[in-house]
Amino acid sequence: GEEVAQTPKHLVRGEGQKAKLYCAPIKGHSYVFWYQQVLKNEFKFLISFQNENVFDETGMPKERFSAKCLPNSPCSLEIQATKLEDSAVYFCASSQWWTGDGGTEAFFGQGTRLTVV
């Protein structure tokens, strides 16, 4: 598709429940990024993929958070045993890679708002 599609738009989970978010990148884009936006600001990088391979997971909490990008499936971000502080908007972005002149850019989806109660 021509846009990054994230589902669901809203997700409410009780503390301790599992949350799973999905992201379909733009067709032809090899790289997928997940960001967490807490409150209204403060974007935090979580993880990126190059096709189905983890590319950079330096921002990923080691416990409870996991992500996958499998061939012919939307990418997913899963949070096991959600906590109140996981409440945030989770954005997915996709891009082609950096060319020699850095001509690519990341396109963002609309986000999934996760509320943990």
Added chain:
Amino acid sequence: AQSVTQPDIHITVSEGASLELRCNYSYGATPYLFWYVQSPGQGLQLLLKYFSGDTLVQGIKGFEAEFKRSQSSFNLRKPSVHWSDAAEYFCAVARSSNTGKLIFGQGTTLQVKP
């Protein structure tokens, strides 16, 4: 470590007035620089980007930004603001040799007075 600072948390301008949003970055080499806009309940839309070359870059919606290496700045400007420009503006940096991950500033909220 890389960082991005947007010194102004909130700015109010009158419609038709000029606008400048400040962005300073900390990075050892020339980074890739971006300005994104976020309208309420929406994702991020890229306004413009700087990778190399001409330090004055033109973007969408009449925005421009100037990269000043000596000041480690990438300020966003618009000569005449429209009410529809009210939104959150984020400056971001990516390392040119890295994974494409973006480091964002804290954002600036722009309010436009009629």
